[in-house]
Amino acid sequence: MGKKDEVEWDDVQGIVLSGYRELKRSAYLLWRFQSDDLRRNRKWLYDLTKRLTPSQPRPSSNTQPARNLALTPSGLRRLGVDQSTLNSFSFEFLEGMAPARARGAPIPRRTNVLGDLEASSPEYWNWGGWNEDTRDIDGLLMLFAEETEIDQLIEAEMRVMADIVDDEPIVLRGQLLDEDKEHFGFKDGLSQPKIEGRPKKSKDAHSKNGKSEIKPGAEIKAGEFLLGYENERKARVTDGHDRDIRRNGTYLVFRQLEQDVPAFNTFVCDVAGKIGETDDWVAARLLGRWKNGDPLVAEKPNGSGEDAKNNFLYWYEDRAGLRCPIGAHIRRANPRDSLGPDPETAMHLSKMHRIIRRGRPYGERWEPNGANGNSDKAERGMFFIALNADIAGQFELIQHSWINNRHFNGLYTGTDPISHFPDGDGITIQNRPTNLRVDRPKPFVTVRGGAYFFLPGIQALHDIAAFA
Ligand code: HEM
Structure with missing residues (x-):
């Protein structure tokens, strides 16, 4: 560098x-x-x-x-x-x-x-x-x-x-x-x-045997997130001179996303009843991780340290989506090495469409029957915050071409199960002997503000x- x-x-x-x-x-x-x-x-x-x-x-x-x-x-x-x-x-x-x-x-x-x-x-x-x-x-x-x-x-x-x-x-x-x-x-x-x-914390810089624990390709050029530095296209958004007010800055996307928790839970429970699986099994297929964060692709911790739950790819492990459905939230939001015919090229392209997420929930937790005094209608959701050097090529591309796309990675129908995008079609869970198709009645997320x-x-x- x-x-x-x-x-x-x-x-x-x-x-x-x-x-x-x-x-x-x-x-x-x-x-x-x-x-x-x-x-x-x-x-x-x-x-x-x-x-x-x-x-x-x-x-x-x-x-x-x-x-x-x-x-x-x-x-x-x-x-x-x-x-x-x-x-x-x-x-x-x-x-x-x-x-x-x-x-x-x-x-x-x-x-x-x-x-x-x-x-x-x-x-x-x-x-x-x-x-x-x-x-x-x-x-x-x-x-x-x-x-x-x-x-x-x-x-x-x-x-x-x-x-x-x-x-x-x-x-x-x-x-x-x-x-x-x-x-x-x-x-x-x-x-x-x-x-x-x-700046690296000593524990994530090197493993015990002195070799880097970071997978090849997992680090991303600073210019994808900060203006004034080289990005994954070997270009810079600014020429980097000191007085450019964009230098060391980044774009921040802020969206207030309201979540209808009772509707989500009811949907999950209905689907589970229909297909004979548990609620947790269905919920995990919608998101791509179990509720405790374990990824469906690599259910056992993969390595040690803070990366253990994030150390996985899709191409060799689960190309057909039998473990983690192709349309699940995390697979759409970051397809890693799974788009197109060549995983290495796919990985490189994915690196051009990443975001740093800094969102936080708002509102009190929902509990059944308003047990903690909060009704089903109380306002709750996520203040979604994404940082990126190129809003159109990063946040907007993820939202438009992956999350909202019915034909994402060869699918025939459906959008991200937890997206706000109104879509009458169903969600596909790849399975054997046949895929499962379920209808999402309406989005569980509604946009309430943003800039x-x-x-x-x-x-x-x-x-x-x-x-x-
Ligand atoms: C209320 C709305 C949303 C909820 C509840 C939600 C929830 C989650 C959860 C639980 C994860 C898994 C944890 C993790 O990997 O860090 C995740 C991952 C992610 N989400 Fe969302 N999300 C929402 C909206 C969005 C939106 C609108 C975008 C982008 C436009 C987005 C992009 C991502 C990305 C990029 C990942 C990481 C995927 C990966 O690298 O494997 N999310 N989200």
């Missing part, structure tokens, strides 16, 4: 390298600047930048609160970033996740690409959608803390924002639930791309603020 490609981790915001899993609570503040008063907006940014958490060095204690900041094009503009600089950002970021729709006009292309239709249409979103009152967002301040400290942290940040924000910011609260299981009950946060050149952001490097934020 050349010097130019040594990642400046002290300039990269902390959420790129860490999900802050020791900090169980999080808050996402979405706001709009009150005015174009550059001086005031930049002064606030100047002070905040000093408090932001970098990827390196990690805070002396992992329980220290963390803060990271992402901005939309309008947020950058209201901090004085000029139009020609803005034009250097990608088209999809500038256009936004839910481009406005004029009355009577067809559904915008991007909304179709994402499959944000019917109940998931931006028409009904709580924020970031087509409703003019809640549509425009300038920024996202992400706060992470322990349960006893989160309220204080939110209050403190809101206080210093009071002068610069229009209305009260929207405050969304996330939390890691017991055993890191999301609302459908599956352990989450197991598979993340490994960025080449990341595309940019998560700048810390120096870039300093440079923007420095004119204050």
Whole structure:
């Protein structure tokens, strides 16, 4: 790796390298600047930048609160970033996740690409959608803390924002639930791309015999996740010069995905009854892992350490999908070496379509008959967060061409069982002597809000603020 490609981790915001899993609570503040008063907006940014958490060095204690900041094009503009600089950002970021729709006009292309239709249409979103009152967002301040400290942290940040924000910011609260299981009950946060050149914990750098434990091809070039570095196509999104405000930054996709847990459980139970399997067996075929995180392809831990549950491929192990159905969530979201006729090429292509996931659940856990005082209708779901250098080629490609695609990897019908994409067709579970086909009545997930952001490097934020 050349010097130019040594990642400046002290300039990269902390959420790129860490999900802050020791900090169980999080808050996402979405706001709009009150005015174009550059001086005031930049002064606030100047002070905040000093408090932001970098990827390196990690805070002396992992329980220290963390803060990271992402901005939309309008947020950058209201901090004085000029139009020609803005034009250097990608088209999809500038256009936004839910481009406005004029009355009577067809559904915008991007909304179709994402499959944000019917109940998931931006028409009904709580924020970031087509409703003019809640549509425009300038920024996202992400706060992470322990349960006893989160309220204080939110209050403190809101206080210093009071002068610069229009209305009260929207405050969304996330939390890691017991055993890191999301609302459908599956352990989450197991598979993340490994960025080449990341600071290594000594235990994942080498195995006992001194050989690398990382599978060949498992590391991914920094440029897939950070602007200014070489990516898997041997190209760079920026030319890497120091003053480019995109350097050490990445795009951040934020979506509020509501989960209908009772409907999911009822569906799983009905299917299990029909085919004579257990509920857990069916649920695992929809996701591609058992609820405890064990992958269907390699049910026994494969190796040791934190990679044990993630150390598997599909081509040689399970090309036909008899262990892990081809349409299961994790197989669509990251097909690893399984697309096309040659596993090595497939693996290389997969590396161009990875995302770092930093999402967290919101809302209380569902319990049967409202046992913990929460009704079936209580709001719960996932604040889905993905980081990538190329929204169209990474997040959008995964969502559109893999998760929402009825013909994914040779399938005839069906979309990702846990996707929001409305689809009347069934789900196929490969089996012997014949495949099982089941109908999903309606999506168990509904999009409730979303926006595309940019998560700048810390120096870039300093440079923007420095004119204050
Ligand atoms: C409410 C919605 C969702 C839920 C409950 C959910 C849940 C999960 C779970 C439990 C896993 C397995 C744990 C792991 O491998 O880390 C997983 C993996 C994954 N999900 Fe999702 N997910 C959701 C939406 C999405 C969306 C919208 C995308 C992308 C557009 C996505 C992309 C991925 C990826 C890339 C993986 C890792 C696959 C791998 O590398 O093997 N997920 N998800």
